Amino acid sequence: MAVGKSDWLISICGLNCAVCDIHLAGRGHEKIRDEIxxxxxxxxxxxxxxxxxxxxxxxxxxxxHWSADCKMLQCARKRGIQYCFECSEFPCxxxxxFSADGVAHxxxxxxxxxxxxxxxxxxxIEDQKRKGQCSFCP
Numbered sequence: 001m002a003v004g005k006s007d008w009l010i011s012i013c014g015l016n017c018a019v020c021d022i023h024l025a026g027r028g029h030e031k032i033r034d035e036i037x038x039x040x041x042x043x044x045x046x047x048x049x050x051x052x053x054x055x056x057x058x059x060x061x062x063x064x065h066w067s068a069d070c071k072m073l074q075c076a077r078k079r080g081i082q083y084c085f086e087c088s089e090f091p092c093x094x095x096x097x098f099s100a101d102g103v104a105h106x107x108x109x110x111x112x113x114x115x116x117x118x119x120x121x122x123x124x125i126e127d128q129k130r131k132g133q134c135s136f137c138p
Contacts, residue, residue: 014113017057026054085117
């Protein structure tokens with residue numbers, strides 16, 4: 001999927017929410033939504049209401065966030081920052097643990113956020129597009 005600059009919604013922790021399966025499922029992508037429902041059924045033996053698979057990202061209303069209990073989201077709101085890299089404690093234990101949790105697209109978060117802090121988000125996005133980097137990754 002080609003992703004334009006306006007299609008990037010960088011979360012507090014540095015992920016691109018615009019191409020997240022949960023974000024897309026909540027925007028009418030039924031195939032993705034059905035795959036998520038099936039994943040929960042097979043992998044977690046859970047039945048999940050397809051209508052509850054939605055997320056407006058970190059900047060959306062708290063009741064429309066898939067992980068409203070996200071510690072990084074709560075911390076950023078408490079500190080009044082938009083991105084983890086704006087914090088004087090960046091990178092903190094929470095972010096380091098997140099990037100080391102074994103989830104592939106979380107792995108590069110800290111390094112990418114260091115670069116975002118250095119060059120700015122718009123420049124970082126342009127660099128990623130030029131390099132042909134994964135649009136979902138960090």
